[in-house]
Amino acid sequence: MERLFEGIPLGEVSTSMTINAPAAMLLAFYVLVGERQGVAPDALAGTIQTDILKEYIAQKEWCFPVDPAMRLVTDMVEFSTANMPRWHPISVSGYHIREAGATAAQELAFTLKNGFTYVEHALERGLDVDAFAPRFSFFFNAHIDFFEEIAKYRAARRIWAREMKETYGAKRPESMRLRFHTQTAGVSLTAQQPLNNVVRTAIEALAGVLGGTQSLHTNSYDEALALPTEEAVSLALRTQQVIAHETGVANTVDPLGGSWFVERLTDEIEADAYDYFRRIDELGGMVEAIRQNFPQREIGEAAFRYQLELEAGERKVVGVNAYRQEDEEEMPILHIDPALESKQLERLARTRESRDGAAVEEALQRLKEEAGSGGNLMYPMIEASRALATEGEMVSALQEVFGTYSETPVF
Amino acid sequence: MSEAAEAGRPEGRKIRVVVAKPGLDGHDRGAKIIARALRDAGMEVIYTGLHQTPEQIAETVIQEDADAIGISILSGAHMTLVPRILDLLADQGVDDVLVTVGGTIPSRDVEGLKEAGVAEVFTPGASTEEIVGFIREGVRANGSDSGG
Numbered sequence: 001m002e003r004l005f006e007g008i009p010l011g012e013v014s015t016s017m018t019i020n021a022p023a024a025m026l027l028a029f030y031v032l033v034g035e036r037q038g039v040a041p042d043a044l045a046g047t048i049q050t051d052i053l054k055e056y057i058a059q060k061e062w063c064f065p066v067d068p069a070m071r072l073v074t075d076m077v078e079f080s081t082a083n084m085p086r087w088h089p090i091s092v093s094g095y096h097i098r099e100a101g102a103t104a105a106q107e108l109a110f111t112l113k114n115g116f117t118y119v120e121h122a123l124e125r126g127l128d129v130d131a132f133a134p135r136f137s138f139f140f141n142a143h144i145d146f147f148e149e150i151a152k153y154r155a156a157r158r159i160w161a162r163e164m165k166e167t168y169g170a171k172r173p174e175s176m177r178l179r180f181h182t183q184t185a186g187v188s189l190t191a192q193q194p195l196n197n198v199v200r201t202a203i204e205a206l207a208g209v210l211g212g213t214q215s216l217h218t219n220s221y222d223e224a225l226a227l228p229t230e231e232a233v234s235l236a237l238r239t240q241q242v243i244a245h246e247t248g249v250a251n252t253v254d255p256l257g258g259s260w261f262v263e264r265l266t267d268e269i270e271a272d273a274y275d276y277f278r279r280i281d282e283l284g285g286m287v288e289a290i291r292q293n294f295p296q297r298e299i300g301e302a303a304f305r306y307q308l309e310l311e312a313g314e315r316k317v318v319g320v321n322a323y324r325q326e327d328e329e330e331m332p333i334l335h336i337d338p339a340l341e342s343k344q345l346e347r348l349a350r351t352r353e354s355r356d357g358a359a360v361e362e363a364l365q366r367l368k369e370e371a372g373s374g375g376n377l378m379y380p381m382i383e384a385s386r387a388l389a390t391e392g393e394m395v396s397a398l399q400e401v402f403g404t405y406s407e408t409p410v411f
Numbered sequence: 412m413s414e415a416a417e418a419g420r421p422e423g424r425k426i427r428v429v430v431a432k433p434g435l436d437g438h439d440r441g442a443k444i445i446a447r448a449l450r451d452a453g454m455e456v457i458y459t460g461l462h463q464t465p466e467q468i469a470e471t472v473i474q475e476d477a478d479a480i481g482i483s484i485l486s487g488a489h490m491t492l493v494p495r496i497l498d499l500l501a502d503q504g505v506d507d508v509l510v511t512v513g514g515t516i517p518s519r520d521v522e523g524l525k526e527a528g529v530a531e532v533f534t535p536g537a538s539t540e541e542i543v544g545f546i547r548e549g550v551r552a553n554g555s556d557s558g559g
Contacts, residue, residue: 330518409458
């Protein structure tokens with residue numbers, strides 16, 4: 001990581017890290033890179049995703065069973081509340097839930113329920129809600145159903161504010177404010193007639209902006225085919241810039257508030273979310289619902305329904321099941337040089353050779369002891385990072401204590 | 412005559428398909444949809460779950476005495492993982508399993524995969540109907556080839 005940020009002063013930038021299962025180790029690395037640059041943790045700004053619940057639900061990358069994984073999340077919230085006031089230790093994410101096939105209402109409901117679950121764990125740790133809640137952030141999908149998406153964002157803000165105030169006793173307005181990042185829907189992109197994706201992405205991005213997003217990621221038109229080319233990424237960025245600087249849509253807060261249609265959709269999706277909250281509570285909360293495969297099954301059903309609608313022609317996707325074009329020309333796509341992998345492996349091997357092996361062993365041993373005893377693991381992880389222990393070594397050490405996770409898939 | 416008998420397998424035996432997710436790729440939306448569509452079409456589906464090694468997948472194919480395997484990959488590692496699975500199957504003397512691959516596979520890699528022994532590659536936009544049909548026909552053809 002130090003190499004990645006070479007020449008980038010961490011005190012002057014804000015960094016967003018999309019990492020979940022091993023998020024605690026990556027945060028430890030970031031703190032250490034800051035330290036080596038002479039930047040204290042309290043001057044580090046940024047966001048780390050950390051949302052492990054949606055991993056079990058949708059994105060499916062995990063290292064540990066649910067309970068120790070939740071402990072690590074809470075360790076990060078506790079650590080950054082005490083030491084990193086400019087840091088967002090979690091970005092509660094609906095994006096992957098939606099990409100896995102969820103409806104807008106499911107995305108909203110499962111994301112917010114995950115958010116409340118993190119709040120409850122932090123409260124159980126003894127943290128003050130108004131100390132940590134203002135640093136929570138969110139991440140939603142912008143799918144293609146324009147008004148439904150706008151209603152989803154509006155309902156998300158309404159529900160979060162109400163529950164933070166009434167259920168969790170927040171007093172500061174900042175604790176009730178739901179701030180979110182939006183990414184346009186990867187799953188709405190088509191491999192057929194890929195330039196059509198520029199249009200889809202622009203419309204989805206507009207929904208995000210009209211719905212009040214704080215930050216935005218626009219997908220590139222070739223992402224149904226491969227990782228994007230430089231040209232496709234530039235066009236995605238320009239799409240945002242046109243919306244931001246030319247259209248004027250960002251000049252008004254909640255510009256669709258009061259529209260009978262958007263208000264009604266907002267009420268409906270809010271009611272759907274509360275219905276899911278009730279069903280999850282009946283199962284014993286989100287962690288238990290995940291163990292029982294409830295959100296996984298709901299999403300799988302929705303994904304299958306979507307596919308059936310598509311194949312029956314009830315749902316039209318231009319270029320896929322409507323307005324098809326035969327003999328499409330192939331688009332140039334990005335190819336990754338396989339040599340990059342061996343280069344990185346060589347670098348890793350060099351680092352392992354040059355470090356003090358005994359110090360690494362000792363640091364990993366301390367990490368395991370702390371894992372067994374229940375202390376905040378951020379501190380021994382930062383120590384282990386200082387000794388140049390790798391992410392993989394820390395994960396393996398913790399797995400010796402915590403075990404691993406495997407799901408019983410439902411389909 | 413039932414489909415099973417037509418395919419030269421014991422009377423009443425359903426087509427057995429292993430749906431496999433190799434590597435670190437967690438994108439299982441497609442694999443689960445395919446698994447369900449194959450099951451709804453009357454096949455016996457064994458879904459491996461996520462994060463499988465090529466060794467685990469080959470082992471499952473052998474243990475389950477599968478007629479076909481659908482390998483789902485959206486990570487870009489198909490040119491490494493698929494040939495490894497094929498080699499492992501060949502090492503064990505398994506040569507009558509219909510191998511299909513699904514995912515974001517660039518067209519230039521499709522030929523390479525087919526040369527390595529993959530019967531068909533399904534890319535974004537393929538319908539479940541098309542996939543079910545291909546596996547049913549392919550297994551039937553394999554059954555009559557081997558005279559089994």
